[in-house]
Amino acid sequence: MQEVAIIDYGMGNLHSVGKAIERVAPEVRVSITDQYERVRAADRVILPGVGAMRDCMAEIRRLGVDDWVREVVEQKPLLGICVGMQALMAASEENEGTEGIGMLPASVRFFGHDLREDGQRLKVPHMGWNQVFQTAAPALWRDIADGTRFYFVHSYYVEAEGNANLAGRCHYGVDLAAAVAAPNLFAVQFHPEKSHDAGLKLLRNFIDWDGSL
């Protein structure tokens, strides 16, 4: 039986991610865990995360999750979600600079207090359903139409411009990375577990992914 480990480092709603995986992949065993052994034994791993990246990184380092993540990506597929995606980057502007795990070179930026589009002020956080345009990693987007809306809620974003790992683009005042990909690594800024059918489809695609691009 295939096993998916969802890393529990105390930051976020893990129940929903677990339930969504159980829904789309009843044949898979889901374990929500803070134990290295379970992560090591799993066939694929999910790194979720909500709240402030500084707090997430503090817990990630305290538990040694950063080392687990590096090991996982050498061997099997990893999915980062929301702040779990941001934590995989080199650094964030949050709290005057927070260092990330550094799996990918991009940095995480703040939308700012005066985000505008066509003269209109945009609300921050970027909260709601926005369109994602696919740029790479077709295996993860299988059976999902280009431009499909996913549910976002975040105040910081990974830049799309010049991002060699970009897999999906979204626009909200700026171009942001909705998804990034590298071998054995896929990460999304939106919440697939809250994005209805398209999100569930993406989670199923992750379960079926062999990790290659």
Next chain:
Amino acid sequence: MSLARRIIPCLDVDKGRVVKGVNFVEIRDAGDPVEIARRYNEAGADEITFLDITASHESRDTTYETVERMAGEVFIPLTVGGGVRHVGHIRNLLNAGADKVSINTAAVHHPEFVREAAERFGSQCIVVAIDAKRVSGEGETPRYEIFTHGGRNATGLDAVEWAKRMADYGAGEILLTSMDRDGTKSGFDLGLTRAISDAVPVPVIASGGVGNLQHLVDGVLEGGADAVLAASIFHFGEYTIAEAKDYMRDHGIVMR
């Protein structure tokens, strides 16, 4: 802007049962919040809000169980509110599967609670619910105040200043209810909605008074709301979520 405006059906739940029930075709249990949430999820609702209107000590465990069942069936965002007074309540609701928790009276009595909650769990999951009433007379500059206990208790707090303060304390979203319009089906208080929406940097959900689909359009185009919340027009089958979305789309509003 390509971010879609949201339609949020709201369930009022008392001791684990939906108050007044709903009128859907072929629904097995019109009082079961999980069944109803599942229907709205399938019907294309953008989020669901669950208000625990009893929220007594005894009912809290029922609420956690209901939220947990709901989160296993509904794969869109779920906000839960009603009687949230402690960090422990928030933690339990989030652990049960809520994505956002709405704080109302406790914020008025103890504003620092909002700051504490946002710091602990992140602004993205802290909604502050504001119940406001117009206190200025006809012809005067409109002024709105915060009320508690279903509009009975005045607090003397100016609604616009209060909303700004709550956003400043870390609320990630404002759920704004007009106590003058709630239950009247005469439309949102658009002046109130516009005043709050312009004043705060975070998204605003307009609530209270929806009686037809034009009211939803007005809430967005005139009120500036980022999301619109309604209960009875959907529960009693007067309109479907799809009809509401089509109508809003026809009026130039970006919808999912």
